[in-house]
Amino acid sequence: MTDIELKTQSGDSVIHCGEGAFSAYAHGHASRGVFIVTDANVFSLYSDLIRKTFGEKAPIKILPAGETSKSTRYLLEIIQAMLEADMKRGCTVIAIGGGVVGDIAGLAASLYMRGVNLVQIPTTLLSQVDSSVGGKTAVDFKNVKNLIGTFYQPVEVIADPLFLETLPPREIRCGLGEIIKYGALNGEIYSKLKNAEDLTNPHFLADVITDCIRHKAEVVARDEHDLNGIRKTLNLGHTTGHALELYYGRKSHGEFVLIGMYYELYIAHSYGVCKGNYYENLISLITRVLKKIPVYEDMEKALTNAVHDKKNPDGKISVIVPGIEGKSAEILLDFNEYVSLITECGNVLKEAYGKS
Numbered sequence: 001m002t003d004i005e006l007k008t009q010s011g012d013s014v015i016h017c018g019e020g021a022f023s024a025y026a027h028g029h030a031s032r033g034v035f036i037v038t039d040a041n042v043f044s045l046y047s048d049l050i051r052k053t054f055g056e057k058a059p060i061k062i063l064p065a066g067e068t069s070k071s072t073r074y075l076l077e078i079i080q081a082m083l084e085a086d087m088k089r090g091c092t093v094i095a096i097g098g099g100v101v102g103d104i105a106g107l108a109a110s111l112y113m114r115g116v117n118l119v120q121i122p123t124t125l126l127s128q129v130d131s132s133v134g135g136k137t138a139v140d141f142k143n144v145k146n147l148i149g150t151f152y153q154p155v156e157v158i159a160d161p162l163f164l165e166t167l168p169p170r171e172i173r174c175g176l177g178e179i180i181k182y183g184a185l186n187g188e189i190y191s192k193l194k195n196a197e198d199l200t201n202p203h204f205l206a207d208v209i210t211d212c213i214r215h216k217a218e219v220v221a222r223d224e225h226d227l228n229g230i231r232k233t234l235n236l237g238h239t240t241g242h243a244l245e246l247y248y249g250r251k252s253h254g255e256f257v258l259i260g261m262y263y264e265l266y267i268a269h270s271y272g273v274c275k276g277n278y279y280e281n282l283i284s285l286i287t288r289v290l291k292k293i294p295v296y297e298d299m300e301k302a303l304t305n306a307v308h309d310k311k312n313p314d315g316k317i318s319v320i321v322p323g324i325e326g327k328s329a330e331i332l333l334d335f336n337e338y339v340s341l342i343t344e345c346g347n348v349l350k351e352a353y354g355k356s
Ligand code: GLY
Pocket: 130, 131, 133, 134, 136, 231, 234, 235
C-alpha cells in the first residue's frame, strides 16, 4: 500500500493506493456523519461491503448507472437527500463508483452548505488512475459535457484494486486508455507498459495504478486549476477522442482516448515530433488494447466538436502529443489542416484493413 500526498492551494488530499486500502481507511469515516453516493451497478455488487463498512443506517443515494445520471436533476436529488438526512457542515460525502459518481458526488459535496468533506472511493480502473484524483467535479448540461463544475479536492482518495475484480474486460480496456496516456507522458510508466507481457494482469495493474496516480498528483500540484499548461498535458489524446465521443458516443471514454491517441500520433509523426521506435511502440501499445482503430464516415462534422474545446487558444486546434520519451509537446493546427491529417490517417487505416 502506498500513500501519495497531493498539496494544492485549495486543500490537501491523501491518496491511499493498493491492496488493503479500503479495509484500512474506509472504516475511519463510519463513525462521523457520512452520506454515500453510488450507482445501481456498484450497489448491487458491493451493498454488503458498503453497509458493513459505513453502517446499516448510513444515508445513501443510489444513482442509475451511466453518463445520463451526470445531470443537474440528479445533482439536486443528491442535495435534497442530504438535506432530508440532516447532513451538517462537518459531514463527509463518500463517492463510491466510477467517473460519473465521482464527478457528481464531488460537485454536490462542493456545493452543499458551501462545501463539506469529500472522500473518493473509485471502483473502475479509469476512475482510479485519473478522474478521482485532482479535484475536478462536474455534471453535463444542455448536451455539453462537464459544463457545470468546480475544482474541489477530496480529503482522501481510496484506490483499492479489490474493486477491479468485478470489472468486465471492456472496463479494463477503458482504463488502459488512460494508463497508456500516462505512458506517453512518463518514461517510467512507458517502460513498464512496453515490457509488460499482459497489460491486464491484476498485479501489473495494481502497480501501474500507483504510478499513474503519482504522475497525476505531481501535475495537479503544479497546476491545480489548469491555468499554466501543465495540467493540460493530461489532455493527450483527448482533443480528437472527445470530439469523436461527442459525435458518435457508442464507445466509452477510455476507448475514445485510445482512438484519439492513435490519430493524434499520426499528426505527431507527420510533424516529426514523435518518431522511430518510440512512435512504433506507442502505436503498438494502443493496438494491443484496441485491435481495430475505427475509421469514421462524417469525420469532418465530428471533428468540429474539437473547435469548441475549452483548451484551444486563438481559434487553433490544440493537440497534445508525445514527443520524446517522457515528454509531451503541443501542436497547434488550423481546423482544415487538422481535419486533413486525421482524414489521411483514416485513409491509411482503411487501406491497411482492406489488405488484411
Ligand atoms: N482528466 C484530466 C484532468 O484531471 O485534468
